[in-house]
Amino acid sequence: MKRIGVRLAYFVRTAWRGLRASPVTSAVAVMTIGISLVLVGAFALLLQNMESLLDKLGGELHVTAYLEDGLTQGQQQEIAHLIGTVEGVESVSLITKEEAFERFRRGVGRGSALLEGLADNPLPASIEIALVASRRSASGMAMVVASLDGLDGIDDLASGQDWVEGYMRAVALLRGLGVGLGAILALATLLIVANTIRLAVFARRDELEILSLVGASHSFMQTPFLLEGILQGALGGGVALLLLFALFRVVLPGFEFGLELVLGGVSPRFFALGESLALVATGAGLGLFGSAAAVTGGWRT
Amino acid sequence: MKRIGVRLAYFVRTAWRGLRASPVTSAVAVMTIGISLVLVGAFALLLQNMESLLDKLGGELHVTAYLEDGLTQGQQQEIAHLIGTVEGVESVSLITKEEAFERFRRGVGRGSALLEGLADNPLPASIEIALVASRRSASGMAMVVASLDGLDGIDDLASGQDWVEGYMRAVALLRGLGVGLGAILALATLLIVANTIRLAVFARRDELEILSLVGASHSFMQTPFLLEGILQGALGGGVALLLLFALFRVVLPGFEFGLELVLGGVSPRFFALGESLALVATGAGLGLFGSAAAVTGGWRT
Amino acid sequence: MDERRDAAVRLFHVSKSYDAGSFALRDVSLEFARGEFVFLTGPSGAGKTTLLKLLFAAEQPSEGQIVVLGRNIARLGESAIPPLRRRIGVVFQDFKLLQSRTVEENVAMALAVVGTPRREARAKVFSILKQLGLQHRRYHHPLSLSGGEQQRVAIARALVNEPEILLADEPTGNLDPDLTVDIMDLIASTAIRGTTVVVATHELGIVGRYGKRTIRLDQGRITEDKKAVGVASGM
């Protein structure tokens, strides 16, 4: 028991001394991890916020059911209620003829002057049908359309398939790019960090040689280096977190207006506590991995 | 003369041996530079393509002059010609009443059915005025509008100021983000590379000490390291170029459709020869800078 | 030498060849008793350092068997080497001190490895440095020591752990004659206390002075094995 305490104290002391003895080398490792994680983290932030934007856009996806002319308000509401019970439908909202005209006028904008010449409102009432998340795809939509088709009182069903197609592709592109670039970035980070620590350990091979000669076991030699790696990694993660937060708080507000254009009204969100800790833990993991890779390079005499 | 030849040969030989003697360390440096430049390069590519997109969008910015009703085609063309001579105007194009109606019909899309009820074409003829690049801002536009105002035959001038405002902000945001992120990335790259090479040199401090003891001058000791740095940097740049090209050729086509959505019809363009060389040169510069920073750390005995 | 019957070191027909065709050691058979003091002499390149390296498993024999403290070196697994080394103190020909650590820390490394608590370690280090006349240098770094001082630090590190075997390679090569005698006396005294001591040296003057068992190597072969003069084993 006492031996373990002595040993632990030795490991921590040695790791600490290692950090202090080569401050430049350690700083390089911490900085490398920090910078790498800033890139990865910024990317994660972007993806995360993009996902909420995509969610929001997805919420605007809907099927429109144009109703036959001449139905009473009660009948229209009955149909709306009925549609609301169909599987895959999240919510419905009824658009009367008048509302439809008003929307159209606004949508046309400057050209609306010419609508004033119209005697009659030719637009039909309609029901906008929002879909549950799992049905927000061309095929999911087609299923909903199929199950509504032929319903009494419905004149026509429009699902804006084109738009859906485009939307789905954009989502796939962005998610794909996100995951792809994220993976490349993560791999690059891993390589750079492992190699930085490898070099740092390499610069201290004398120490390892001598320890081995005086009878240190492998674990005895490696543990302080692993601790050092973990510490450097965690520090790097912390640095990255601070930098990201600073960027988020100081830099972004300057672009608020532009951001609104890009994010389309989704207000940007920073990492929650759990995600922040995950970033630091990722740093620690990188450090551990890097030093483990560096240290298991075989150093018998 | 002969001495210089001998010396040069020595430098090149020593640099080459240095690279070969520590292949892992050299590979780390090359890889670090390569990866960093891939990030910077991907970013530059993105910016470059975004700029062409912005240019294209900018080209669509225009002031519309609505003409009074009842002008003859000749009169309309005369006005168009006149406007074409105004300072800040790049080109003009005349839209007749019929063309305007056709456009409107297409723009309205599904709702166009209701236009069939119209007896008369209420839309005016107009002239679309494209502006030179320097006038593509809200204020520049206002100036052009001011100098056209009151011209005979013109009923109304519309400059879509709102849209311009939004467009200009988006451009500013993207350019700002671009330059800002690019600068951060470049700085990060510089730091990581300099420190990687610094560690690599550190791992060879024995050699420097001994050289100094046998009477080598500073330049004699430093030159091979600088050569090595340049070589590693250029190799890293080459690696980055190849990776980027592979990404560009292999990965992007898979996203062609999505890309069209994002780039809005601007077909993506890879670096030209000059830009490619600049990337490699940047790598070489980074390597030189890194080794210079590493090597001028004072090593007397 | 009397109580413990088993030998500390036994070599059976050991050969060592680094490069095919040339032998650094050739068919060497030897036995060192516990507490024995042995000089290893011979010209440069004779194989003295190689023999010592085999004893603490820094090299593996090409042929033959080596038993050190009851363990067969040739059959030792990776993980069995460190525990064996902790029982052996080695003074290296090139010292192998860590430039980035103080003298005290360098010596304490041998204690940290066996898990000696820090306070105890400091006391032990101080005591051994004092015996070697180096206590005032304990916070210095090796680079700021003279050659002889560095050599004594290397000796201190080998002795601080009270090893069962002490291997010393040219331990007085950088010491002046007076110091040489002091240090050799210290080393000899550890043999009296039961440590098996093997000293490789060129200095025939010292070898003569102590009248200990002397093994002469030449081109990897034992050319002479002179028994100790008299009975006493350490004075």
Place this chain on the structure above:
Amino acid sequence: MDERRDAAVRLFHVSKSYDAGSFALRDVSLEFARGEFVFLTGPSGAGKTTLLKLLFAAEQPSEGQIVVLGRNIARLGESAIPPLRRRIGVVFQDFKLLQSRTVEENVAMALAVVGTPRREARAKVFSILKQLGLQHRRYHHPLSLSGGEQQRVAIARALVNEPEILLADEPTGNLDPDLTVDIMDLIASTAIRGTTVVVATHELGIVGRYGKRTIRLDQGRITEDKKAVGVASGM
């Protein structure tokens, strides 16, 4: 010693203190003629290495003036040190060989620095290694050499450039008696050819054998300056 009238080395009241309060050298005044052969002796820590370090500008004196080959060391700019060092060969107490280079490359470093073409350098390196009995080791790395072999490589590097001054710190500490004589004879022969040779050593046997000028240091002071015996300067 006769043709060239100026001294190779002159020290005027030189002191060197690494740590405030303690002196590694104290008020040393000396003059070595060109082609002179001088032994430097004294106990461990006396200041021998320090004195040699001052002569090739590895350390600056705390007080006093040092003139080496006509140049005042204390006033030397950074850029004047390398050219001076190229005229001085040094054998370091700890060899300072590069483990990652072969023996040949290690020795050739001293030639590369003065811009010797490669072919010429190889011939010179081979010839000096042969004189030291090391030609068959020229493609080996220092780590695979015995202590004495490494020491000879260090000597080869110091001599290959035919320096005007040769400083040797304990150059035979790892050599057996026979080799010691061979190597010291080689070093002595360079003095006959006009090189000023300063050898720091503990081995009083050698010092006696050559009957050269012997300067004894103790605690940083000169305690004895014994003139050479006889007239001939190198046999």
